[in-house]
Amino acid sequence: MPNTDSILRFEKVTVAFGGDPAIEDVSFEIRAGESRVILGAAGSGKTVILKTSVGLLRPDSGRVFLFGQDITEMKEQDQFDLRARVGMLFQESALFDSLNIEENVAYPLLNQKAVNCPEDQVHARVEEALTFVELGHTLEKFPSELSGGMRRRVGIARANVTEPAMVIYDSPTAGLDPITANNIMALIVKERDVRHATTVMVTQRFQDGAIMARYKYDRATETLVAATPGDASIAGLKFLVMKQGRLVFEGTLAEMEQSKDPYISKFVLRN
Numbered sequence: 595m596p597n598t599d600s601i602l603r604f605e606k607v608t609v610a611f612g613g614d615p616a617i618e619d620v621s622f623e624i625r626a627g628e629s630r631v632i633l634g635a636a637g638s639g640k641t642v643i644l645k646t647s648v649g650l651l652r653p654d655s656g657r658v659f660l661f662g663q664d665i666t667e668m669k670e671q672d673q674f675d676l677r678a679r680v681g682m683l684f685q686e687s688a689l690f691d692s693l694n695i696e697e698n699v700a701y702p703l704l705n706q707k708a709v710n711c712p713e714d715q716v717h718a719r720v721e722e723a724l725t726f727v728e729l730g731h732t733l734e735k736f737p738s739e740l741s742g743g744m745r746r747r748v749g750i751a752r753a754n755v756t757e758p759a760m761v762i763y764d765s766p767t768a769g770l771d772p773i774t775a776n777n778i779m780a781l782i783v784k785e786r787d788v789r790h791a792t793t794v795m796v797t798q799r800f801q802d803g804a805i806m807a808r809y810k811y812d813r814a815t816e817t818l819v820a821a822t823p824g825d826a827s828i829a830g831l832k833f834l835v836m837k838q839g840r841l842v843f844e845g846t847l848a849e850m851e852q853s854k855d856p857y858i859s860k861f862v863l864r865n
């Protein structure tokens with residue numbers, strides 16, 4: 595039986611700044627076990643969608659439902675418990691420079707009441723989350739001592755350490771060289787497939803979405819392997835394309851590759 599629990603639903607959502615809509619009339623729904631890749635030109639509203647998803651921005655019209663609960667007008671205090679079920683990697687990782695890596699990754703465990711992690715388990719969970727992204731040896735280091743790719747991996751560990759039901763990644767590969775970017779994508783796929791969390795990823799690189807759509811994590815070999823069409827990992831993966839604040843496409847990788855729309859096909863790399 596497919597799990598049809600609603601994780602996130604936008605109903606005709608408009609968010610405006612000074613009268614200018616950043617996103618306009620955007621509707622979509624993500625159910626448990628599904629994932630989304632959000633593409634779109636710079637300034638098209640991708641980050642605004644992510645922030646609105648967790649109540650960091652409020653709709654001017656329309657409604658937002660997180661885990662089935664209407665958060666449109668919910669008091670911020672009341673949103674904290676829902677937000678604690680979402681892991682977030684913001685653009686540029688947004689690590690705390692004055693905290694070491696262990697403290698950075700421990701932050702959501704210690705500061706989200708709803709997570710309720712016993713203090714004597716924090717260290718073990720941080721170590722596990724960092725080992726998962728192959729950074730188990732960096733606990734004592736500071737962000738400034740790590741490369742850009744390593745900082746991004748710390749951000750992935752921090753986003754996943756609470757084992758959230760949904761993980762949001764904003765441009766996880768931006769500014770990285772292609773090899774490092776692919777390593778980051780491999781970790782995101784691994785997190786998705788080991789924990790079965792709903793993954794929502796904004797990216798500039800169509801290849802990132804294609805990796806999410808074509809590969810799954812194989813525990814036996816500890817590598818990514820090609821997924822087959824029936825695989826649960828990729829069954830619920832769709833692409834959303836934003837254009838000037840409007841959601842102009844929602845569909846599978848194949849549908850995206852077949853699109854005749856010039857704006858859509860611009861994102862699709864052809865070999």
Ligand SMILES: Nc1ncnc2c1ncn2[C@@H]1O[C@H](COP(=O)(O)OP(=O)(O)O)[C@@H](O)[C@H]1O
Nearest residue numbers: 611615616634635636637638639640641642643
């Ligand atoms: N806090 C803000 N104040 C004013 N305008 C904003 C704010 N956040 C985003 N915008 C505007 O909303 C539009 C969409 O922004 P954003 O979602 O960040 O784009 P992107 O797709 O590059 O992530 C842009 O025109 C941006 O300038």
Ligand SMILES: [Mg+2]
Nearest residue numbers: 640641642685
């Ligand atoms: Mg953005």
